[in-house]
Amino acid sequence: xxxxxxxxxxxxxxxxxxxxxxxxxxxxxxxxxxxxxxxxxxxxxxxxxxxxxxxxxxxxxxxxxxxxxxxxxxxxxxxxxxxxxxxxxxxxxxxxxxxxxxxxxxxxxxxxxxxxxxxxxxxxxxxxxxxxxxxxxxxxxxxxxxxxxxxxxxxxxxxxxxxxxxxxxxxxxxxxxxxxxxxxxxxxxxxxxxxxxxxxxxxxxxxxxxxxxxxxxxxxxxxxxxxxxxxxxxxxxxxxxxxxxxxxxxxxxxxxxxxxxxxxxxxxxxxx
Amino acid sequence: xxxxxxxxxxxxxxxxxxxxxxxxxxxxxxxxxxxxxxxxxxxxxxxxxxxxxxxxxxxxxxxxxxxxxxxxxxxxxxxxxxxxxxxxxxxxxxxx
Numbered sequence: 001x002x003x004x005x006x007x008x009x010x011x012x013x014x015x016x017x018x019x020x021x022x023x024x025x026x027x028x029x030x031x032x033x034x035x036x037x038x039x040x041x042x043x044x045x046x047x048x049x050x051x052x053x054x055x056x057x058x059x060x061x062x063x064x065x066x067x068x069x070x071x072x073x074x075x076x077x078x079x080x081x082x083x084x085x086x087x088x089x090x091x092x093x094x095x096x097x098x099x100x101x102x103x104x105x106x107x108x109x110x111x112x113x114x115x116x117x118x119x120x121x122x123x124x125x126x127x128x129x130x131x132x133x134x135x136x137x138x139x140x141x142x143x144x145x146x147x148x149x150x151x152x153x154x155x156x157x158x159x160x161x162x163x164x165x166x167x168x169x170x171x172x173x174x175x176x177x178x179x180x181x182x183x184x185x186x187x188x189x190x191x192x193x194x195x196x197x198x199x200x201x202x203x204x205x206x207x208x209x210x211x212x213x214x215x216x217x218x219x220x221x222x223x224x225x226x227x228x229x230x231x232x233x234x235x236x237x238x239x240x241x242x243x244x245x246x247x248x249x250x251x252x253x254x255x256x257x258x259x260x261x262x263x264x265x266x267x268x269x270x271x272x
Numbered sequence: 273x274x275x276x277x278x279x280x281x282x283x284x285x286x287x288x289x290x291x292x293x294x295x296x297x298x299x300x301x302x303x304x305x306x307x308x309x310x311x312x313x314x315x316x317x318x319x320x321x322x323x324x325x326x327x328x329x330x331x332x333x334x335x336x337x338x339x340x341x342x343x344x345x346x347x348x349x350x351x352x353x354x355x356x357x358x359x360x361x362x363x364x365x366x367x368x
Contacts, residue, residue: 099309102300145352153284154354155300156317227297229288231351238349 001082005074006208012078013220016242019142020173022161023075027066027123027168034062036125039091039191054086054197063193066123075172078207079119080199087118087196094133094184094192104180105149106141111175115245116203117142122171123193124163132190133182134163135171140225142174143238151178158227163192204248212247222254233257278363279305283332285324287356290340292324298354305364324358332360 007021015021027035038044038061048057058064066072076084094100107120128134138157162182163171173179175196184190211217221239228235237257244252253259286298296319321327328334336359343350 101309143351145350151353153300154286154298155284156319157286157298157354158296158319160317226295227286227288227354229294229297229356230290231355234349234351238351241349 001074001077002070003208003210005071006206007075007078009207009209009212010214010216010220012207012246013217013243015079015172015174016239016246017220017223018139018225019177020137020139020171021075022163022165023071023170023172025166025168026072026170027069027125029167031062031066031069032125032167035066035123035193036191038062039093039125039193040189044089044091048086050086050088051198052086054084057086067121067195072170075170076119076121076197079172079203080197081201081203081206083200085198085200087198089193089195092181092192092194094181094190096184096187096189098133098184100133100181100183102152102155102180103149104136104138104151104154104178106144106146106151106176106178107148108175109145109147112145115242116199118175118196118198120173120175121195121197122163122173123195124165124167124169125191125193126167126188128163128165128167128169128190128192129186130162130164131185132188133184134165134190135192136160136162136180136182137171137173138178138227140228140235141178142176143235143242144176144178146178154178159225203246205246209247218254277366279366281305281362281364283320283327283360283362285319285321285327285358285360286354287324287358290338290356292328292334292337292358294323294356296322296324305366324360327360332362335359335361 011021044058044061044063122135124134138160163169221243224232240252240254240257244250281304282302284300285296287294288297299319321330324334338356338358
């Protein structure tokens, strides 16, 4: 694995804060077209058994080549490590002129792991303008424990990010992120290829940690997400806990958020 | 003969804190006066009001304020749904 292709610590800190990373134009247009052809003609039929090594998926198909691109493979490695497990995939189709309405949801309420996490990758094989209704993501929702589609009542949240992108763009996201497909107002069908992967190793320092001490890491971890409102401090504490997990450093802290509440001295001083 | 009827519009405003003057961090709109389907506004959308108080000054009636409660013991560091959900209504006369 080329170290220079792995995520940086600053990028990982961004992931820890917002729960997703976006990379534009990761996949060459020609490969996008080949993958799109496979999706639209139903050729992505070789479905590896759930739980099998991802390396065994789609050895000959264009979609397999997409995920074996060096940069794509390096990002996957940074988040879930070597030899991830295939969970499932879906070539999500939103047909031309389809109204979606409100459908914000979180995928996996049954996944109550505290710190370990799966990733999902959203790959957009075609140019996805606003009116074609690419996925809407809500940054900073990865630590929220909600029951799948029970958040459907929420139509808009400040800071929501819609996938408005060129062909070849990918979003790598923590599986707990709230998201929603949007209506396709165009005359063209829209595909979004979604892939879920499970780690098979401890998710610790799997990225390029050369910049771990960069002040920008702390800036990313400290960033305020406007919709958190009064909950910002609790979100921050969860973020610190997650960074401790990712870095394997149980003492990591910012501004004594955990250091304060973990401070329960037992030293008895004679004479008080 | 057309019959005049009252229909309800509901506006859900999610605030950053319990005060009705707190900033809006999310919103939803359900309009019982029309058959039109709602569309989410997208990433550049601005909320319809800056606060619940602003909406009240524009004629919206508050019909529900959120209950403020302490976290359960052992769940002090858990977050889940949006906390401060205010429900507002406007009644509108339509020709039935």
